[in-house]
Amino acid sequence: MLILTKIITLKKNSVTLSDIARELHMTAATVSRALSDHPEISAKTKSIVKEAAQRLDYKPNRIASSLRSGKTNVIGVLIPTAENAFFGSVIHGITNLASKHGYSVLIHECDELFELEVKGIQTFIGARVDGIIASLSRNTVDYDHFLDVKRRNIPLVFFDRVPDLDIPSVVIDGFNGSFWATQHLIDQGYKRIAHISGPLFINTFNDRFKGYEAALKANNIPFESDLVFNGNISIESGMEGTRQLLALAQPPDAIFAAEDFTALGVLKQLKINNIKAPDQFGIFGFCNDMFSEHTTPSLSTMDQQTVLMGQEAFKLLNQIIENGNEKTSDKIVVKPLPVIRESSLKTMQ
Amino acid sequence: MLILTKIITLKKNSVTLSDIARELHMTAATVSRALSDHPEISAKTKSIVKEAAQRLDYKPNRIASSLRSGKTNVIGVLIPTAENAFFGSVIHGITNLASKHGYSVLIHECDELFELEVKGIQTFIGARVDGIIASLSRNTVDYDHFLDVKRRNIPLVFFDRVPDLDIPSVVIDGFNGSFWATQHLIDQGYKRIAHISGPLFINTFNDRFKGYEAALKANNIPFESDLVFNGNISIESGMEGTRQLLALAQPPDAIFAAEDFTALGVLKQLKINNIKAPDQFGIFGFCNDMFSEHTTPSLSTMDQQTVLMGQEAFKLLNQIIENGNEKTSDKIVVKPLPVIRESSLKTMQ
DNA sequence: CTGAAAGCGCTTACAG
DNA sequence: CTGAAAGCGCTTACAG
Numbered sequence: 001m002l003i004l005t006k007i008i009t010l011k012k013n014s015v016t017l018s019d020i021a022r023e024l025h026m027t028a029a030t031v032s033r034a035l036s037d038h039p040e041i042s043a044k045t046k047s048i049v050k051e052a053a054q055r056l057d058y059k060p061n062r063i064a065s066s067l068r069s070g071k072t073n074v075i076g077v078l079i080p081t082a083e084n085a086f087f088g089s090v091i092h093g094i095t096n097l098a099s100k101h102g103y104s105v106l107i108h109e110c111d112e113l114f115e116l117e118v119k120g121i122q123t124f125i126g127a128r129v130d131g132i133i134a135s136l137s138r139n140t141v142d143y144d145h146f147l148d149v150k151r152r153n154i155p156l157v158f159f160d161r162v163p164d165l166d167i168p169s170v171v172i173d174g175f176n177g178s179f180w181a182t183q184h185l186i187d188q189g190y191k192r193i194a195h196i197s198g199p200l201f202i203n204t205f206n207d208r209f210k211g212y213e214a215a216l217k218a219n220n221i222p223f224e225s226d227l228v229f230n231g232n233i234s235i236e237s238g239m240e241g242t243r244q245l246l247a248l249a250q251p252p253d254a255i256f257a258a259e260d261f262t263a264l265g266v267l268k269q270l271k272i273n274n275i276k277a278p279d280q281f282g283i284f285g286f287c288n289d290m291f292s293e294h295t296t297p298s299l300s301t302m303d304q305q306t307v308l309m310g311q312e313a314f315k316l317l318n319q320i321i322e323n324g325n326e327k328t329s330d331k332i333v334v335k336p337l338p339v340i341r342e343s344s345l346k347t348m349q
Numbered sequence: 350m351l352i353l354t355k356i357i358t359l360k361k362n363s364v365t366l367s368d369i370a371r372e373l374h375m376t377a378a379t380v381s382r383a384l385s386d387h388p389e390i391s392a393k394t395k396s397i398v399k400e401a402a403q404r405l406d407y408k409p410n411r412i413a414s415s416l417r418s419g420k421t422n423v424i425g426v427l428i429p430t431a432e433n434a435f436f437g438s439v440i441h442g443i444t445n446l447a448s449k450h451g452y453s454v455l456i457h458e459c460d461e462l463f464e465l466e467v468k469g470i471q472t473f474i475g476a477r478v479d480g481i482i483a484s485l486s487r488n489t490v491d492y493d494h495f496l497d498v499k500r501r502n503i504p505l506v507f508f509d510r511v512p513d514l515d516i517p518s519v520v521i522d523g524f525n526g527s528f529w530a531t532q533h534l535i536d537q538g539y540k541r542i543a544h545i546s547g548p549l550f551i552n553t554f555n556d557r558f559k560g561y562e563a564a565l566k567a568n569n570i571p572f573e574s575d576l577v578f579n580g581n582i583s584i585e586s587g588m589e590g591t592r593q594l595l596a597l598a599q600p601p602d603a604i605f606a607a608e609d610f611t612a613l614g615v616l617k618q619l620k621i622n623n624i625k626a627p628d629q630f631g632i633f634g635f636c637n638d639m640f641s642e643h644t645t646p647s648l649s650t651m652d653q654q655t656v657l658m659g660q661e662a663f664k665l666l667n668q669i670i671e672n673g674n675e676k677t678s679d680k681i682v683v684k685p686l687p688v689i690r691e692s693s694l695k696t697m698q
Numbered sequence: 699c700t701g702a703a704a705g706c707g708c709t710t711a712c713a714g
Numbered sequence: 715c716t717g718a719a720a721g722c723g724c725t726t727a728c729a730g
Binding site for chain 1: 363406408409410411412413415416421423430431432433434436437438440441444445448453454455456457458460465468471472474475476477497500501613638639640643644645656
Binding site for chain 4: 028032062064065069
């Protein structure tokens with residue numbers, strides 16, 4: 001009998017409420033209430049219990065309390081990839097705030113693959129997370145898994161790459177940011193401004209294309225479809241686009257690129273062709289990626305305020321968790337900030 | 350009574366084993382066994398149960414099974430910051446593999462703050478994670494929280510920034526990598542090679558300093574403490590170090606920098622001083638950061654194989670989780686890969 | 699102010 | 715092959 005007790009004692013590697021209760025000759029209920037500062041427990045009992053909890057190195061089992069309370073204090077964050085400064089930075093914004101509000105963050109990376117995105121959502125549902133923050137994978141066009149989340153009344157917020165659904169989200173103002181960038185190139189005196197886009201079925205890149213188009217229109221510059229190259233978010237497509245645009249009968253003298261890797265590709269191709277930026281050719285990017293500050297010439301770009309974006313996404317989610325009745329129309333638009341560096345400053349040369 | 354039932358039905362937003370059991374007039378035990386393909390359940394029952402589970406959109410409550418089984422299938426990953434390509438990339442390596450092995454990843458970022466590091470560990474303990482992968486914050490010198498983890502028999506693996514404890518870990522071979530880089534600069538014909546270090550109390554940067562020192566010795570070049578500047582992992586310290594080194598009576602003609610931001614600072618300062626790299630001055634970094642490929646001249650550096658590092662860390666943890674009896678001596682050393690670019694190729698000019 | 703009891707949703711040893 | 719029962723570690727409505 002003694003041996004049996006010992007084995008049991010050895011087997012469980014953590015102290016429970018009942019262990020404390022037994023030690024103090026009270027019930028687990030009282031211990032529980034004392035530790036959570038229940039108003040009806042006497043100050044004396046509280047101090048005795050807290051002392052014992054500390055002495056026995058008690059750490060509450062959140063799994064058990066989650067099961068009982070129905071709240072896990074965990075949120076799920078679904079991202080296309082962690083190998084990317086953008087998402088890392090958003091994660092930073094989310095986790096910091098989440099942690100302050102008592103939430104832990106379960107992360108799921110889907111490698112830009114639809115199947116892993118679905119798997120991530122299922123994992124989150126299984127883990128009974130209190131809410132989900134997600135950004136779509138590159139190829140996602142089927143939203144059933146997200147509708148499943150809604151059906152289960154799990155609060156859900158999208159950021160950056162958002163689906164065409166009535167679900168709260170945080171996005172960057174790509175339209176106005178791109179309008180601003182294009183206008184800036186015009187103001188600098190560049191005459192023919194081209195655009196290398198990202199995949200246009202993704203909302204973010206479509207917005208940027210539209211902003212470019214609108215800026216031309218606002219300046220009475222005719223839009224020429226020849227001046228738009230459809231890229232795929234890569235250095236290579238920036239280079240390829242530049243080659244094709246330079247081969248036009250009337251080549252451009254500036255390019256607004258949908259994001260910074262593309263802009264970097266433009267820069268590299270111009271060097272190969274011995275065209276000097278910014279005096280002969282203007283470049284403007286979008287994202288303010290890690291490297292953009294350190295190229296030669298340094299890249300003018302729009303900062304996406306990624307940390308702010310993460311924070312806003314969490315705030316929105318938290319609000320929905322707390323108030324329950326979300327307004328599906330909630331759409332937070334983060335303003336991108338222009339970062340003017342060398343690549344677009346013709347007048348400075 | 351009917352109304353009450355309805356309210357209850359509405360209130361719980363997910364289907365349980367008992368719901369399925371009631372529907373099929375069997376017990377939850379049978380349903381549980383059928384769904385987990387227990388050998389003693391008849392094929393017929395299994396198919397009936399599985400059909401019903403699918404029809405009712407049943408998703409097992411992992412919280413409940415965790416409480417019962419004592420296994421959460423969650424691992425905790427503690428990182429100094431997510432706003433950094435290095436850790437993002439390691440996370441990528443960890444989560445991918447973890448997901449394949451049925452684990453979810455709880456992430457905790459401590460912003461390089463000791464208190465948040467402790468808080469993260471406590472959160473992980475509370476969440477009863479099956480294991481922890483961690484990298485130390487910049488200022489951590491007190492390891493009580495990790496000893497607490499060991500005391501509770503929670504499998505623990507460190508990566509990159511590891512404490513001076515007998516705990517399994519995955520580290521980069523900074524010594525040999527730095528030896529290699531220094532030797533390369535010597536081979537390129539640079540005569541006086543300086544070093545701008547990171548904080549030397551952190552194991553990783555200390556190793557790199559030692560590798561530099563050893564390479565000099567192996568080539569019968571006397572070590573001069575004047576040629577070592579103590580930096581703090583930043584562009585600014587790269588610039589400041591370069592200024593001070595150039596001001597020496599006998600300035601160096603090459604710098605091996607402890608990491609790429611520092612190397613970038615070197616590059617920037619050389620440009621200011623109108624010293625041409627690589628023909629007049631060699632630069633070698635460490636990390637292969639995002640931007641290193643895109644500077645002018647591009648930076649020679651050591652690739653840390655970050656994804657591999659994350660994968661190895663998970664593999665090691667998983668092995669400890671499965672086999673229980675870890676050998677505390679387990680220390681996996683990842684070989685860094687030289688990435689020779691322009692900044693160190695004197696002979697090419 | 700504290701206790702006894704029920705229950706969150708699973709899993710599994712014990713019966714039959 | 716399936717059921718009845720106990721229990722994982724909490725929390726809380728109900729008593730007293």
